[in-house]
Amino acid sequence: MPKRRDIVAIVLIVLPWTLLITVWHQSTITPLLATRKGKNIFAINIYHNDRRDGRSKSRNTFAFKESCSLQNRDIVEVVRTEYVYSRPPPWSDTLPTIHVVTPTYSRPVQKAELTRLANTLLHVPNLHWILVEDSQRRSTLVSRLLQETAVNYTHLNVETPRNYKVRGDTRDPRIPRGTIQRNLALRWLRESFRVNSSQPGIVYFADDDNTYSLELFEEMRSTKKVSVWPVAFVGGLRYESPKVNTLGKVYGWKTVFDPHRPFAIDMAGFAVNLRLILSKPQAYFKLRGVKGGYQESSLLKELVTLSDLEPKAANCTKVLVWHTRTEKPVLVNEGKKGFTDSNVEI
């Protein structure tokens, strides 16, 4: 009896099956994805907790895995956290979801900006925060911040290629900041939701340094196609706003800076119904060849015409969002080597 042949035979039988089983097992935990620039596991966390004063004990997480090789997908992971200081209002099955798209990039005030934006968003029911980092991989700072806050979120990232990045700190209006990130969020939305799904939703592009009143979110919830409203501190004015006639239709723009743009409005001044985004899958923010101030128009002209716009905020007479900008902090005392401990996260 040639022992070697037996052994070889047994190995040849067992080896493929063990390989298969290990790979299969692996894929249930971390599915392998087709390599695409900037996409990793997306997680939607849905919270169904009531607002309570002070702490709460647990929170549940659903993890959706976007790409998979298996036909059977399980809902994985119930995460319990120790200390969450506040909660969003309970999820309602009747209110449309507001998907807030925020591009962000690393700089000293990033954590502060995201903290206070999260504090604002925590008051809004049925809100889904889509945070898109301008980075090669998702940073621990943002991941930790999102995990500790109780907001319903999706964390994405895509790095702006160097030739598109703003050189130094000079604001070159020809290179729109955050465009690639917003487009990624649009693509994510189109891949996650089906056109004929009955889940109503609104998409709003919110920069991390602006200030939003809570009333604004309730105004935009009733958007059928695209709704618009005034924005403070843009265009070198106290506020810019759409011009609304007595019939409640938008017919122009009350701006000084190029009022003849198709949509002379700031990113924070409009919201789009999710169904419209899904039904026009080619509509994205134009990246190249966009003049300063035309970025919003590059998206909106593919979605809607001027007469379809819905004016909100009492026929565009109230200011509910402010285009605040945070000063760059003076860090002169850090010196070349850095005076403070770099392990402390700010």
Added chain:
Amino acid sequence: MKLKLKTVFVLYFMVSLLGLVYALMQLGQRCDCSEHDLPKDRTISRLRGELHRLQEQMRKSDVTKQPQKQPAKPTIFVITPTYARLVQKAELTRLSQTFLHVPQLHWIVVEDSPHKTPLVTDLLVKSGLTYTHLHMPTAKDRKLQEGDPRDNQQGVIYFADDDNTYSLQIFEEMRSTQRVSVWPVGLVGGMKYERPVVEGGKVVRFHTGWRPSRPFPMDMAGFAVSLKLVLANPEACFDGEAPMGFLESSFLQGLVTMDELEPKADNCSKVLVWHTRTEKPKMKREEALQAQGLGSDRAVEV
């Protein structure tokens, strides 16, 4: 016989190999199982919502049966001086949105103006917070005023400027202040953060890049004082004529010594408050329009 077995093995091996290759190919692909799962997940989310609603109902009925007297948390009195400028409403709005998350908080807004402005009055009324609205034009000495603090009321006083950024944790950290508690502040003093240096649970010195020889070289947002201490020292106040950066010291010197300070935020190793500053919005076009008499509608409040 031998041949048959051999072919069987070979066949078996080939089949397994093909199966493995097929499975490996599958792993790279995306499946659109999203259609199947969304209704399932929606049902689950709906059921969870119902479960929580029922749990909340149960809790409410329990509470009404046995009214428990829980020890009241110390109230945090947040003092915010504010003055009229373009970004005032925006700053106060987002500040109020943060404070709404903090239980037992009493917001004291002091306007730098000869009388209370309708902008701030309306904002406070709509905010949903417990507040006190005061006003005074810039006084030489800022004396503390609380809205009727009772003698046995536990409380903490915190000076919060309207353009800083506060995380919710900082309020829970300061609630346990016995005398004066301190913590790091981000983006201040020309550095990423300033903080007290803690050794053996006590503050031994301050890590700051600017004038570290001050008695208390820290920012207004970096400390909180217990109500008891302030009421016990009715003369303690801010010296408005103190040199720049000495405002905090002028107040704290009369109240506490360095080794009495209570370090918070994990022995002053975490940054939970940031000294952000908001840019002044550019109004060139507005000013040009106003010169022509075509300025934006003043009736619209910004």
